[in-house]
Amino acid sequence: MGRYVARRLLQMIPVFIGTTLLIFLMVYALPGDPVRGLFGDKGASPAVLRSLRHEYGLDKPVLVQYWDYMRGMILHFDFGTQVASGRPVTDILGDAFPVTLRLAGMAFVFEAVLGIVLGIISGMRAGKAVDTVILVVTLLLISIPIFVLGYIFQTVFAFKLNLLDPSVSDATDYSQLLMPAIVLASVSLAYVARLTRTSVAENLRADYMRTAIAKGLPRRRVVGVHLMRNSLIPVVTFLGTDLGALMGGAIVTEGIFNIHGVGGTIYQAIIRREGTTLVGLVTILVLVYLFCSLIVDLLYAVLDPRIRYA
Amino acid sequence: MTTIEETTPVPSPRDAGADGGPLLDVRDLHVEFHTREGVVKAVNGVNYSVAAGETLAVLGESGSGKSVTAQAIMGILDMPPGKIPQGEIRFRGQDMLAMSAEERRKIRGSRIAMIFQDALSSLNPVLTVGYQLGEMFRVHQGMSKKDAKAKAIELMDRVKIPAAAARVNDYPHQFSGGMRQRIMIAMALALEPELIIADEPTTALDVTVQAQVMDLLAELQREFNMGLILITHDLGVVADVADKIAVMYAGRIVEQAPVHELYKRPAHPYTRGLLDSIPRLDQKGQELYAIKGLPPNLLRVPSGCAFNPRCPKAQDICTTEIPRLFPVTEQDGTPVTGRTSACHFWKETIHG
Numbered sequence: 001m002g003r004y005v006a007r008r009l010l011q012m013i014p015v016f017i018g019t020t021l022l023i024f025l026m027v028y029a030l031p032g033d034p035v036r037g038l039f040g041d042k043g044a045s046p047a048v049l050r051s052l053r054h055e056y057g058l059d060k061p062v063l064v065q066y067w068d069y070m071r072g073m074i075l076h077f078d079f080g081t082q083v084a085s086g087r088p089v090t091d092i093l094g095d096a097f098p099v100t101l102r103l104a105g106m107a108f109v110f111e112a113v114l115g116i117v118l119g120i121i122s123g124m125r126a127g128k129a130v131d132t133v134i135l136v137v138t139l140l141l142i143s144i145p146i147f148v149l150g151y152i153f154q155t156v157f158a159f160k161l162n163l164l165d166p167s168v169s170d171a172t173d174y175s176q177l178l179m180p181a182i183v184l185a186s187v188s189l190a191y192v193a194r195l196t197r198t199s200v201a202e203n204l205r206a207d208y209m210r211t212a213i214a215k216g217l218p219r220r221r222v223v224g225v226h227l228m229r230n231s232l233i234p235v236v237t238f239l240g241t242d243l244g245a246l247m248g249g250a251i252v253t254e255g256i257f258n259i260h261g262v263g264g265t266i267y268q269a270i271i272r273r274e275g276t277t278l279v280g281l282v283t284i285l286v287l288v289y290l291f292c293s294l295i296v297d298l299l300y301a302v303l304d305p306r307i308r309y310a
Numbered sequence: 311m312t313t314i315e316e317t318t319p320v321p322s323p324r325d326a327g328a329d330g331g332p333l334l335d336v337r338d339l340h341v342e343f344h345t346r347e348g349v350v351k352a353v354n355g356v357n358y359s360v361a362a363g364e365t366l367a368v369l370g371e372s373g374s375g376k377s378v379t380a381q382a383i384m385g386i387l388d389m390p391p392g393k394i395p396q397g398e399i400r401f402r403g404q405d406m407l408a409m410s411a412e413e414r415r416k417i418r419g420s421r422i423a424m425i426f427q428d429a430l431s432s433l434n435p436v437l438t439v440g441y442q443l444g445e446m447f448r449v450h451q452g453m454s455k456k457d458a459k460a461k462a463i464e465l466m467d468r469v470k471i472p473a474a475a476a477r478v479n480d481y482p483h484q485f486s487g488g489m490r491q492r493i494m495i496a497m498a499l500a501l502e503p504e505l506i507i508a509d510e511p512t513t514a515l516d517v518t519v520q521a522q523v524m525d526l527l528a529e530l531q532r533e534f535n536m537g538l539i540l541i542t543h544d545l546g547v548v549a550d551v552a553d554k555i556a557v558m559y560a561g562r563i564v565e566q567a568p569v570h571e572l573y574k575r576p577a578h579p580y581t582r583g584l585l586d587s588i589p590r591l592d593q594k595g596q597e598l599y600a601i602k603g604l605p606p607n608l609l610r611v612p613s614g615c616a617f618n619p620r621c622p623k624a625q626d627i628c629t630t631e632i633p634r635l636f637p638v639t640e641q642d643g644t645p646v647t648g649r650t651s652a653c654h655f656w657k658e659t660i661h662g
Contacts, residue, residue, distance in 0.1 A: 206431065207426065207428060207431040207432040208431065208432055208433055208434040208435070210386055210426070210432070211426060211432045211433065211434070211497075212434070213386050213418070214384055214386050214418055214419065214423070214424045214426075215418065215419040215423075215445065215446060215449070215497070216415050216416060216417070216418035216419030216420055216449065216450060217415075217419075217445065217449050218415065218449065221445075221449065225437075226434050226437075229434070229436045229437065230434070230435070230436055233436075303436065304435075304436055305435070305436060305438075305481040305483075306435055306436075306481070306483050
């Protein structure tokens with residue numbers, strides 16, 4: 001197990017270098033530049049632009065810029081500076097991350113609890129009317145784009161029924177985050193439900209389920225222990241990677257509901273062509289994602305004893 | 311529930327059912343499956359009985375209804391699509407089909423237990439064997455987790471698994487095939503049931519391990535004086551352990567006989583075919599006999615005797631009239647106890 005973890009951590013290095021380089025190059029390839037963006041339509045004298053570019057190191061070749069950036073990050077834990085505000089990227093993430101964490105956490109709870117419950121109901125009654133209804137609803141959720149769903153929710157629950165606030169004014173208020181969390185969770189929820197359904201329906205026919213019944217175990221125990229332990233293995237894997245994705249922020253959902261989380265910050269960085277900000281943000285998110293997937297892989301071995309890492 | 315102290319070296323035979331009858335009595339059992347293609351009649355009027363300490367072997371090809379009968383006795387048929395339109399399954403005189411689901415659950419595992427064919431897929435892959443064995447005590451006797459584990463180690467010792475205490479926390483895939491089947495047996499024996507149904511317990515094992523497992527099963531059966539229903543298609547396994555045999559074909563019993571009688575002189579062409587298809591050393595080099603054709607499709611069972619399209623002795627009457635189970639007699643007319651045959655020409659088959 002220890003060796004496996006070490007190997008996985010080492011494998012992260014090339015992934016890490018690859019993603020950061022790719023992002024750096026892609027941002028560099030985009031037209032426009034952040035220094036010019038600072039002055040808006042008015043423009044500035046070429047001398048001022050040149051000195052600012054020099055200050056941020058933007059006049060060097062791209063690979064040198066990348067090298068400087070990586071060195072600063074690894075040696076000084078310096079993920080770069082946001083050009084517009086002059087603040088370090090880590091500070092900006094420090095503001096945005098708690099908001100995203102709350103939103104992602106709520107969405108994750110919805111996704112896991114509702115998705116699994118619906119999946120179990122559907123899987124246990126495969127082929128019946130309940131199953132068909134759940135399949136149709138989840139298919140609908142998967143096929144509706146999230147911004148459409150967001151606006152529908154706003155229209156129905158905020159403007160027509162006046163139950164919830166249409167947008168978030170205080171990101172620490174969980175009741176305001178309720179609607180965006182549900183919208184954000186909807187697609188994953190549908191996937192979790194369908195994954196659980198398939199898994200439950202398949203394991204229901206397994207030989208060990210017949211054994212469990214033949215042992216005279218109560219139905220509660222047959223389903224709760226024998227069926228669930230086996231059926232939830234693929235679901236947990238999906239949930240783990242999805243948690244990593246949720247942490248990366250939700251650009252569209254945050255935009256619709258006016259939430260200033262990681263997604264919104266990334267969006268602004270893209271608009272302003274701030275390569276360093278973007279790379280810094282994404283680098284941290286890549287690390288979070290890699291960490292989540294490592295945890296999931298280790299969890300997999302805990303859930304399924306047939307898998308052993310050497 | 312009748313229990314026997316573990317220290318008793320030679321247990322006294324348990325008394326039979328409340329009405330003095332056998333331990334288990336299956337009467338005119340029918341099982342059907344309602345599928346999209348139509349009604350599959352898997353079991354059509356099966357009668358058999360098992361007494362305490364007795365071993366009944368149920369023999370037949372795949373699809374003959376032997377496993378379905380066993381599952382109906384256990385109450386683990388999937389219903390629907392399965393359905394039991396008529397029949398009785400009397401356990402110690404009580405009809406189990408008339409019991410509530412909860413009553414039946416309490417009997418399952420504690421008074422009637424089942425051993426399945428493929429121990430690897432029949433044991434839960436993600437739970438330790440100790441947990442799965444201990445579950446029997448925890449659920450049926452309300453034992454604590456710790457006591458249940460101690461009991462599980464005891465059980466593993468009893469079925470001769472080496473280093474039981476060290477292996478109790480292992481998972482099924484960490485055991486060899488023979489050891490896994492021993493764990494299945496231990497699980498079935500956990501609460502010292504009165505009846506054990508073993509559904510092809512040795513089919514998935516290699517020959518040397520087969521013998522060990524069968525010996526173990528026979529030994530434990532003697533020790534606890536249990537009734538045993540052994541479902542198999544392996545005639546070699548049957549000869550050593552069974553007291554009597556019921557041969558099934560297309561959901562019916564076609565012949566019943568004490569074990570050695572059946573081997574000596576079968577009274578049904580199907581049984582004869584089965585016996586002739588065993589490879590024998592003294593016939594080395596000759597072509598091995600095989601029953602022609604395939605078992606019937608249970609959606610469209612042939613009219614008359616279901617075996618008639620494959621039977622070398624078939625006559626006109628075989629396609630029109632379903633043979634009842636005739637009591638088999640000697641040539642002079644004296645009855646042979648416990649022998650019946652569902653063949654119009656049983657006399658010719660056994661004596662001719």
